[in-house]
Amino acid sequence: MKFSKFYFGVDYYPEHWPEERWPEDVILMKAAGFNIVRLAEFAWAKMEPQDGQFDFDWLDRVIEILSNQDIQVVLGTPTASPPPWLMAKQKDLFRVDSQGNRLTYGNRREYCPNHPFYHQHSHQIASKMVEHYAGNKAVIGWQIDNELGSRCYCNICRDRFHKWLQKRYQDLDNLNKKWGTVFWSHIYTDWSQIPVPLKLPLPANTGYGQNPSLHLDYNRFMSDSYRTYQKLQIDAIRQYTSEQFITHNLMGFRYDELNYYDTVEDLDFVSWDNYWRTQWNMESELDPSSAALSADTMRGLKRQNFWVMEQQSGGGGWDTVAITPKPGQLRLWAYQTIAHGADAILFFRWRTCRTGTEQNWQGVLEHHGIPGRRYDEILQMGSELEKIGRVLLGAQNTPQVAIMQSYDTRFAFQIQPNNPRFDYKQHIQDIYRGFFRANIPVDIVSEKTSLDGYKLVFVPAMYILTEKMTRNLEQFAKGGGVVIFTPRTGVKDDFNTVVNKKLPGLVSQMAGVEVEEYISMPIDEDSEIQFALSDLESQFSASVWADVLKPTTAQTVAHFTKDYYTGQAAATINAFGDGKVIYLGTMGDDTYYEAIVRTLSGLADVHPLLETPIGVEVAERWKGDQRLLFLLNHTLQNQEIQLDGRYINLLDNKPIKDTITIPPLDLIVLVD
Numbered sequence: 001m002k003f004s005k006f007y008f009g010v011d012y013y014p015e016h017w018p019e020e021r022w023p024e025d026v027i028l029m030k031a032a033g034f035n036i037v038r039l040a041e042f043a044w045a046k047m048e049p050q051d052g053q054f055d056f057d058w059l060d061r062v063i064e065i066l067s068n069q070d071i072q073v074v075l076g077t078p079t080a081s082p083p084p085w086l087m088a089k090q091k092d093l094f095r096v097d098s099q100g101n102r103l104t105y106g107n108r109r110e111y112c113p114n115h116p117f118y119h120q121h122s123h124q125i126a127s128k129m130v131e132h133y134a135g136n137k138a139v140i141g142w143q144i145d146n147e148l149g150s151r152c153y154c155n156i157c158r159d160r161f162h163k164w165l166q167k168r169y170q171d172l173d174n175l176n177k178k179w180g181t182v183f184w185s186h187i188y189t190d191w192s193q194i195p196v197p198l199k200l201p202l203p204a205n206t207g208y209g210q211n212p213s214l215h216l217d218y219n220r221f222m223s224d225s226y227r228t229y230q231k232l233q234i235d236a237i238r239q240y241t242s243e244q245f246i247t248h249n250l251m252g253f254r255y256d257e258l259n260y261y262d263t264v265e266d267l268d269f270v271s272w273d274n275y276w277r278t279q280w281n282m283e284s285e286l287d288p289s290s291a292a293l294s295a296d297t298m299r300g301l302k303r304q305n306f307w308v309m310e311q312q313s314g315g316g317g318w319d320t321v322a323i324t325p326k327p328g329q330l331r332l333w334a335y336q337t338i339a340h341g342a343d344a345i346l347f348f349r350w351r352t353c354r355t356g357t358e359q360n361w362q363g364v365l366e367h368h369g370i371p372g373r374r375y376d377e378i379l380q381m382g383s384e385l386e387k388i389g390r391v392l393l394g395a396q397n398t399p400q401v402a403i404m405q406s407y408d409t410r411f412a413f414q415i416q417p418n419n420p421r422f423d424y425k426q427h428i429q430d431i432y433r434g435f436f437r438a439n440i441p442v443d444i445v446s447e448k449t450s451l452d453g454y455k456l457v458f459v460p461a462m463y464i465l466t467e468k469m470t471r472n473l474e475q476f477a478k479g480g481g482v483v484i485f486t487p488r489t490g491v492k493d494d495f496n497t498v499v500n501k502k503l504p505g506l507v508s509q510m511a512g513v514e515v516e517e518y519i520s521m522p523i524d525e526d527s528e529i530q531f532a533l534s535d536l537e538s539q540f541s542a543s544v545w546a547d548v549l550k551p552t553t554a555q556t557v558a559h560f561t562k563d564y565y566t567g568q569a570a571a572t573i574n575a576f577g578d579g580k581v582i583y584l585g586t587m588g589d590d591t592y593y594e595a596i597v598r599t600l601s602g603l604a605d606v607h608p609l610l611e612t613p614i615g616v617e618v619a620e621r622w623k624g625d626q627r628l629l630f631l632l633n634h635t636l637q638n639q640e641i642q643l644d645g646r647y648i649n650l651l652d653n654k655p656i657k658d659t660i661t662i663p664p665l666d667l668i669v670l671v672d
């Protein structure tokens with residue numbers, strides 16, 4: 001999808017405020033440089049106050065005020081938060097949670113995604129909205145629902161699950177075989193006997209206790225259910241318009257109840273919500289690499305630039321009062337998403353609300369509606385984007401490194417985390433942070449992505465591994481690529497059953513190694529490894545897993561130096577076609593990943609964009625052959641950066657060479 005301008009705007013809830021205030025809001029928005037506003041995503045009760053009675057007059061009026069100031073509109077379908085009259089109609093419209101409890105009214109996202117009656121009403125409200133707004137030039141697109149997700153375990157879902165299974169397995173014998181239901185005598189003789197994987201009251205740390213094959217399929221089915229639900233609304237919209245875009249606001253890297261690669265298939269482009277600092281984060285967790293990882297993940301979903309539909313505009317709090325970002329941080333965080341591929345940014349929200357659950361979630365304006373420090377900071381950004389937005393728009397991030405992740409593997413680890421200290425997302429994040437600290441850009445790609453164009457592909461703990469994925473990786477390595485595996489790779493097949501092979505299973509041959517013993521380390525004990533590579537001769541502590549390796553064709557590059565497996569291989573490198581395959585038999589801390597990443601990137605001829613002090617992030621985007629280099633200072637000190645050539649500062653058009661000092665929480669965009 002191509003846009004003619006960089007969109008900069010805000011999420012606005014005019015229905016929360018007196019109509020007399022709307023013109024003043026819109027004048028302030030215009031002055032801040034906003035050219036887009038998202039409306040209506042939680043306004044179902046205002047648009048359909050009673051069953052079948054629709055009222056768009058108020059929305060027409062606000063859209064007119066906005067469009068008179070050349071501010072365009074994205075409309076949200078309001079289905080994340082249904083009105084009470086709808087939910088009062090049938091008890092089973094409410095979701096059942098994983099403990100088997102049916103939700104009640106009073107929050108949002110309470111609906112069952114498979115309920116035919118909810119489908120019917122969602123289709124109707126979406127259709128009515130589009131019928132009304134398809135021809136409105138100010139409305140350029142649609143956001144479906146809000147942050148889809150939350151699994152349901154009700155009887156309607158159970159029936160749908162049975163249908164889903166019938167399609168996947170055709171006959172029950174096949175399912176019984178693939179799931180290995182002979183274990184504990186779970187051999188099904190009728191589809192209707194198959195349960196949903198409720199969290200049973202089991203002793204601590206024994207997890208769900210359901211058959212992992214059943215459970216993985218249920219997680220997949222739930223993800224598909226939301227995709228179907230989203231598609232129903234997309235179809236409603238496409239009855240009336242082919243011009244307005246359709247997107248959905250996803251939740252970044254950490255959310256994992258949906259297979260986001262599937263979720264975005266039916267959308268024109270990806271949008272997501274970027275919250276750096278909320279009431280739920282500790283100060284110590286504020287890590288610039290987290291938001292960067294989310295942005296790179298969102299860009300990787302379609303391998304295209306994205307919109308940020310909700311960018312933090314103040315502190316994020318619900319029951320506790322938000323911790324306000326420091327001066328400079330809102331702008332810095334917003335530019336960070338641009339550095340990673342945003343072609344539009346909308347701040348959440350315009351004005352802090354006086355009523356409801358989110359009274360402590362700060363908008364651009366405070367409760368009183370008088371512009372203050374946050375407004376001024378965003379206005380500064382607005383005036384900068386008026387100058388440079390067109391240069392940024394559509395510029396591409398082109399990393400040479402990919403980290404491969406899979407939602408099937410995520411779902412499988414949700415069911416069986418394998419080791420109490422192991423967290424797949426954290427493992428990816430740790431590896432990503434190694435690249436981030438080295439200023440080496442990364443794409444986060446799916447297990448199905450073509451790997452053409454990359455030099456190095458890191459494949460952390462790819463637990464569920466198929467023949468197809470293996471062929472893809474082999475082809476990449478044969479063609480000269482560097483592939484890196486870590487423990488828990490190749491353990492399971494597509495049905496979440498353990499492979500009948502030595503680990504790392506299907507990729508054992510390309511890695512030239514077999515795992516003799518996989519040791520799940522105690523939570524209070526680490527091991528140690530010693531590397532013996534020419535530019536990496538260090539010792540590191542090793543944690544969580546110790547895969548004792550037996551090279552078949554690979555060369556050993558690290559040994560364990562502790563415990564009964566001392567002296568045995570801990571990491572190997574195998575020549576494979578024109579490329580190399582590395583197996584790292586353990587996990588480690590930040591120093592380990594930073595060292596590993598630098599050394600192994602060197603093997604792939606991938607180098608840091610620039611060397612910078614810790615806390616200064618570097619990212620690049622390319623517009624044709626023009627390079628845009630972003631330097632972002634996330635620290636509270638001035639930072640002096642040694643440059644590698646002559647540049648122009650895009651923000652003031654002045655030339656710069658040798659060194660540059662970036663003030664605290666500030667940034668610079670350089671062009672060659």
Ligand code: GAL
Nearest residue numbers: 146147273310316348358361
């Ligand atoms: C987002 C959500 C918004 C708002 C915000 C603050 O995740 O999409 O609707 O709730 O959080 O809580």
